[in-house]
Amino acid sequence: MAIVRIAPAVNGYFAAGILPAKEVAMSNYVIEAENLTKRFGDFTAVNEISFHVEKGEIFGFLGANGAGKTTAMRMLCGLSIPSSGKATIAGFDVYKQTESIKQNIGYMSQKFSLYEDLTVLENITFFGGIYGLSRKEIAVKADQLLHELGLFDHENTLVGSLPLGWKQKLAFSVAIFHEPSIVFLDEPTGGVDPVTRRQFWDLIYKASDAGITVFVTTHYMDEAEYCNRISMMVDGEIKALDTPENLKKQFNARSMDDVFFELARGAKRSGD
Amino acid sequence: MYDVELNHITKTYENGAVQAVKDVSFGVKKGELFGLIGPDGAGKTSIFRMLTTLLIPDSGTASVNGFDVVEDFREIRKRVGYMPGKFSLYQDLTVEENLEFFATVFNTSIEENYDLIKDIYVQIEPFKKRRAGKLSGGMKQKLALSCALIHRPTVLFLDEPTTGVDAVSRKEFWEMLRRLKEQGITILVSTPYMDEAALCERIALIQNGSILSINTPQEIINSYPKPLYAIKAHKMSALLHALRDSNLVDSAFSFGEWHHITLQDSVTAEQLKVSLQAEFPTVQMEAIEPGIEDCFIQQSLAQHEVEL
Structure with a gap:
């Protein structure tokens, strides 16, 4: 039997989802993974990873090229069914409730996030609609968003002609427009100048303050230090998981770059 | 040549x-x-x-x-x-x-x-x-x-x-x-x-x-115009807002686990720490050598001001 559950509220908006009655009494964890595994034939891309992420936490998911990050993230987003193990995302099961997962998460990557041939407002309206917001909600929130980002004079500008930094800020805002429980950021901030990058992190802090869990992968090790906690994947397994401060202590390293190097140089796999 | x-x-x-x-x-x-x-x-x-x-x-x-x-x-x-x-x-x-x-x-x-x-x-x-x-x-x-x-x-x-x-x-x-x-x-x-x-x-x-x-790189770092400090506390997001609102602070940018800040002329590190103590009892602050990224931020903002 299934009942309608009210998902975590953010700023007074509610996202409705369906889940089995027994799971209503959920924990404070927004992501729970236990021995999560994905095999492709003989190849174990993700090998029994276990971790929890709390509500509002900024969680860094790091690893070398080919470590299995993308495969793991695809399972957590409900895009790929695990071979074995358990995981829930915002209380939804990664085997059976993939559609509910998709409604309760946001996703942004540097490679694709917005339609370049649509205007700023058209992108906002489109993604708001996809996530089931009403026209009225979209209109009110779009107004607010354009003001916050200082894009009010540019609502009819094609996204393709915006500077990269603006695109990234807009893409992030669109990814959390429907106030998801979790937003997945896949290599979000490559290439922008240091000041713009910090404005981007200001937005992430703000989302986290509002209770949205932020799950981020990045190649910038200095950027990893913004996260509350970091996991490091090597050859399909999580080899370390802690706060940046503790990881640096544990590996007697000056920077996260050194921690990463210590862990990843023994990696057997390499790839994209 | x-x-x-x-x-x-x-x-x-x-x-x-x-x-x-x-x-x-x-x-x-x-x-x-x-x-x-x-x-x-x-x-x-x-x-x-x-x-x-x-x-x-x-x-x-x-x-x-x-x-x-x-x-x-x-x-x-x-x-x-x-x-x-x-x-x-x-x-x-x-x-x-x-x-x-x-x-x-x-x-x-x-x-x-x-x-x-x-x-x-x-x-x-x-x-x-x-x-x-x-x-x-x-x-x-x-x-x-x-x-x-x-x-x-x-x-x-x-x-x-x-x-x-x-x-x-x-x-x-x-x-x-x-x-x-x-x-x-x-x-x-x-x-x-x-x-x-x-x-x-x-x-x-x-x-x-x-x-x-x-x-x-070393000369660029040496030419950073002010003493630079790293500061952190338990609530980093709230700390950043407090620093930007403080009239003792000249600039404040997040730098991962720490925020990097410069102070207004004639303000001491101790003065700032005291002003933050009530809201952020765990605040830690230390003087640091700037990195290239600090220099880049400082110089790009200075250029921006000239252009304005």
Whole structure:
């Protein structure tokens, strides 16, 4: 039997989802993974990873090229069914409730996030609609968003002609427009100048303050230090998981770059 | 005498609507490892394309090995190696075929210059029958570098060679560059990673088509105008807001686990700490040496103020 559950509220908006009655009494964890595994034939891309992420936490998911990050993230987003193990995302099961997962998460990557041939407002309206917001909600929130980002004079500008930094800020805002429980950021901030990058992190802090869990992968090790906690994947397994401060202590390293190097140089796999 | 020299180079696109490079001048000495450090859209790629004779400047002059980039473009093309930011080898040719192709185009052979690429090429040689399109990011990068070197260039242009490559491969790549430098090759490399700046002999910080400063990394750090502090507390987001609202603070930027701040003139670190103690009892603060990224932020904001 299934009942309608009210998902975590953010700023007074509610996202409705369906889940089995027994799971209503959920924990404070927004992501729970236990021995999560994905095999492709003989190849174990993700090998029994276990971790929890709390509500509002900024969680860094790091690893070398080919470590299995993308495969793991695809399972957590409900895009790929695990071979074995358990995981829930915002209380939804990664085997059976993939559609509910998709409604309760946001996703942004540097490679694709917005339609370049649509205007700023058209992108906002489109993604708001996809996530089931009403026209009225979209209109009110779009107004607010354009003001916050200082894009009010540019609502009819094609996204393709915006500077990269603006695109990234807009893409992030669109990814959390429907106030998801979790937003997945896949290599979000490559290439922008240091000041713009910090404005981007200001937005992430703000989302986290509002209770949205932020799950981020990045190649910038200095950027990893913004996260509350970091996991490091090597050859399909999580080899370390802690706060940046503790990881640096544990590996007697000056920077996260050194921690990463210590862990990843023994990696057997390499790839994209 | 500079091996690569730019004098007041300007480049615009779309009939002048987009100013990609604005009056840029600098010189790279023979055998120097010189870095162009800046974000996307700073003008790095346009500069590389003009120096490799693939684009013609709107105004200004530039030379490579003493040859003019417009008049003597054929001479320059024989002499330089260029690794573009976008992977530009033939994806349908194997590793070995790509290398052979580039050697042949430059009237040489793999054997003739093998000593120069050996250290790099041996790492991908086990995959020499594999198509280039099927290589991992790190291996593509090594193949592209081998192809750019196979005719023994005097100047090597590397446009963001480490973008999108993980930290381990990045480190290996910089070690390779250091070894090439020892062979006397002049290297001009661009990167958006501020931490890589420290690995160059001299760097130019570049933003919005203009050079912010040119110097050795250490001199750029030494010229940071104010004492810099790192500060942290349990609530980092709230702390950042408090710092920006404080009239004791001049600038405040998040830097991962810490925030980096400068203080208003004549304000002491102790004064600030005391003012924060009530709201942030766990506050820690220490004086630190700036990094290149701190310098970049400071200089780009200073330039911005001048423009306003």
